[in-house]
Amino acid sequence: MRKRTGTVVRTMLCASMLIAMGTGAATGAGRAPLQPKQLAGPATEFEAMRAPDPAHAAILSRSALLPVVFDASGQATLRVPVHHGRLDAMLLSGGADWSPRLVSPAGVELAQATLARGARASRLGGEHDGQAGTVVRLDGLVRGDWTLHLQARSGEGARGYLLLKGDDRLELASHQVHRRQLVGERMDIVAMLAADDGTRVALGRDAGHVRSAQLRIVAPDGTATLRPMHDDGRHGDGGAGDGRLAGGFVPDATGTWIAQVIVHGHDRLGTPFVRTAEHALPVIEAGPRLAAGTASAAYSSPGRLSVRLPLANAGKGAHYRVLAEVWGRDGKGGEVPVAWIGGMAEAGDGGLSLGLDERWIARAGALAPFELRALRIEDPDHFIPLATATRLPLSTPRLRLPRTAPARQAAIDELMTMGPRPAAADARAAATGRKLVLVHGYCSGGVWPQAQFANSATFLDANQNRSHDQFAQRIKSFGAQWNSFGTVAHSQGGAASLHLYAYYWSGLDNASGSRLMQSVGTPYQGTNLSGIIATVGNWFGVACGSNSNMTYSGASAWLAGIPTSARSKVNYYTTAFRTTNWYTNDYCNAASDLVLGDPEDGTVERAYAQLPGATNRGHTAGQCHTAGMRDPAQYRDSSRNATMSSNAAR
Incomplete structure (x- = not known):
């Protein structure tokens, strides 16, 4: 049984890399009114609602997805590392017959009958979203680099993939540096090895030796390019030679881009390995930006404030996910956390509006001046930040809030956390x-x-x-x-x-x-x-x-x-x-x-x-x-x- 060490690895990655860097059917006809909720919550939830550290969502890969590209004669050759005498692989050929041949490190070809006995048809993914191929499972092989020879027949698919399962004790940990996935903005990926021998987790050069590392970029139109990944201390990769790798690219079109990290090397025992990590990155056009000025609040109904965010370039009727923290001051001028506010909001008249129940302010005992912090406006489908602000002044009307102890201890109700229900x-x-x-x-x-x-x-x-x-x-x-x-x-x-x-x-x-x-x-x-x-x-x-x-x-x-x-x-x-x-x-x-x-x-x-x-x-x-x-x-x-x-x- 494989042991999942994700929590430990991700915790170490965050520290290490930060230091370094009915009977009816749904018809979908016509969009119904959105009727968004005006969300809010206590300051104790600030951390949970903030933009996550990308390292916490790192891919921890024990496998390798290797592109197979045939030459003009229809041949392709791949090096296949074998650990502990076992090979687990899948040929993703798009239905083509590639006539595989497997040759040992000593140059001895595996008998075709043996190869055939270890092969079975399978499918990667679901019935409608997957890809058919052949899974090969072989035991009793010599440890080391084997060679896989493939031959495409004339008129058949000229490319595909080989999926390899590696040793469970060695992972490739890889994550984005940020989620600003916009056309024309550079995107960077960092990666490092992580080894777990059952007693401790080692990272970077302590986990193994990297012989080569590349970032394979596949554009939405299928065009693939290779870029180097660096460990020289000059590309946001930490210290030179520490085993941390970094590479990046600038997307020039919208759509899903693939950033695939490909690493070859040897583990601590000298066994060859290959690992890959596949980042599927939706890229969108730049959206609205915060206009000059401050956010403003005004009473929308008794006890309810409408917080207005000034925007430029916001498409009228478009909706966005918005989250922000509200902060105020105490009687001595000290900072007081009030509540977080947010939800889905529709753009209109040059801005977005959020709701705030004044009882949050009363519970916090906060006074003006107020400000918004950790503000982010994201697209609603991929949650990519479009506009952000670390701090934004918030002007408010003269508030008539009760300052009594019961007001500060009042129970939190639906109106405070979700806003008013729609009219009947x-x-x-x-x-x-x-x-x-x-x-x-x-x-x-x-x-x-x-x-x-x-x-x-x-x-x-x-x-x-x-x-x-x-x-x-x-x-x-x-x-x-x-x-x-x-x-x-x-x-x-x-x-x-x-x-x-x-x-x-x-x-x-x-x-x-x-x-x-x-x-x-x-x-x-x-x-x-x-x-x-x-x-x-x-x-x-x-x-x-x-x-x-x-x-x-x-x-x-x-x-x-x-x-x-x-x-x-x-x-x-x-x-x-x-x-x-x-x-x-x-x-x-x-x-x-x-x-x-x-x-x-x-x-x-x-x-x-x-x-x-x-x-x-x-x-x-x-x-x-x-x-x-x-x-x-x-x-x-x-x-x-x-x-x-x-x-x-x-």
């Missing part, structure tokens, strides 16, 4: 009834057996790729048929349901029952498959395309804006493959097993399916993410489905 007419009061909505996941369809859920309806947006925000709005529109609804969701559907409840008013806010949102197999903290599939799909094409919300960095950025109060409404389950014995490496899917760390369900690692602040309802072994994997699909557990149905809010 705006909330589609004509809708009646209660329902449990069954939600599928990314690039999927109606997976839930509806007959196992009482008073339920199936949301269907089959085989589509939506951001969490787009997905959430479709759930909202579908659920508007009823006055109230709860959700049971699979995979990305769980994140989309949480996104809906966190940012927009909907029937979720009218539901009653013990469990408002329930999910199974949701990658709340992302999955490494997202970057791998995006890289493969850039060449071969996939039906659904890449989804940045489910990469490690994208999920981390999304979570940094989800309030604790919203997370507490989620009940979630995780599953993994069935373990048959102690000495074999079990799996749900032979292809994804090359990439994911145990335990995992074929798509999501258990460690990254956790949602801090929510209720974990348990883990089940012997169930996989979807149908077609080795164990039964996690959404077909009739016992768990009955439990979710009986406890669901509606």
